[in-house]
Amino acid sequence: MSWEMMAQQLGWGIIDEGWRKGPWIAEExxxxxxxxxxxxxxxxxxxxxxAGLKRNGKSCRLRWVNYLRPDLKKGQLTPQEEKIIVELHARWGNRWSTIARSLPxxxxxxxxxxxxxxxKKKTKSSENFSRARLLRKQQFQQQQQLHQQQLQLQNQFDMRKIVSSSDESLNRQPPMPLVKQNIVPAYPFSANQEHDGFLCSLINNGYPSVPEVSNEANIWDALWNLDDVHGASNTSMAMSNKPNLPTYSAPFY
DNA sequence: AAGCTAGTCAACCGCGTTGTA
DNA sequence: GTACAACGCGGTTGACTAGCT
Structure with a gap:
């Protein structure tokens, strides 16, 4: 008896519009x-x-990618992998494929x-939660620092241009070095000014649920809580990489 | 032993993106 | 520029299992 016949006898492999569905059998x-x-x-x-399979393309791809690929690791995730997942989720949110790329x-x-x-179930109370929050905070501070540095450099450069236009002698000095910083995005928004803008406006102009701009801890609480307030209703935005609206599931998302 | 419940994971679904004619 | 197909991604579902009562 073939696997297919056996599966059919067991009631597996519902045929829907010519396509088989449900669990895969060894023959498939x-x-x-x-x-x-x-x-x-x-x-x-x-x-x-x-191949003579009664499976649609989607189903085949999924089966291959998630189960049959020879380079797949079987078995439980290691603590090391777990740690990576926590850290990358803090950075990328629910971008599972992005996270997966870091875990061969x-x-x-x-x-x-x-x-x-x-x-998920222990997010709120767990150590991981605090860790993730701390990580985001650190990333934000780093980003702010970088931004400040860039602004300072820009100001210095601008001042130099103003002065040099009125003071010929300055032209003899070596030009301001063009600082080509290799800025590694601490969060995906950095590649998109709109998102930076969103975050800045949130902090500078306030947000309905952001209580005190001066109170850093409150800001972080508010930002983090947006996860719960907006997260569920914005899942589709989290999915797509549309730049038009930020996903609030994480401040650095 | 039987029933119930919670956890796990493979597979499906819907939607957005990308490529091509 | 548009329509269509293929692909990729994240959310959700449902079958199965282990543990508990």
Missing amino acids: DHKLIEYVKLHGEGRWNSVCRI GRTDNEIKNYWRTHF
Whole structure:
């Protein structure tokens, strides 16, 4: 008896519009592996035609990426990996695929499931929560410092230009070095001025739920709490990388 | 032993993005 | 410029399992 027949007898593999659904059987896995060996990854929609699988492209891709890929690590995540996940989640939020790229052999699905079961429930009270918050705070301070430095440099340069236009002698001095700083984004917004703008306006102009601008701790509490206030309703924004609106799930997101 | 509950994880779904004709 | 298909991503669901009562 083939795997397929057995699965059908057990009630697996519902056929929906010609596509099989539900758990994969060994025979299907084998066909998919053979297909990828021959044709490589991609062109998932042609798998059914070429490999004779009654699965749609999406399903094939998912099965390969999350389960069949030979470079996948099996077994529990190590404490080291766990630590990385916590830190990267503090930085990137729910960008599971981005986080997964830093953990070779782990899939976004795996990390997402792991996060949901291990961290989500204890987020508020846990040490990890405080850690993540501290990390964000540090990143923010670093960013602010960098920004200040840049502003200072810019001011110095501007002043020099003003003075030099009126004082010929200054022109003999070596020009202001062009500081090409290798700024590693401490948070994704840094690549997008709109988001920096959002954060700055939040801090400078206040936000309905941000109580005291002068009280740093309060700001951080308010920012963090936006996660709960807005997070759920903005999941779609978190998903897409649209720059038009920030996701409040994390201040540095 | 049986029933219930919570945890885990594979798979599905919907939507946004990207590539191409 | 537009329409369509393929791909990729994050959220959610549901089957299975282990532990508890």
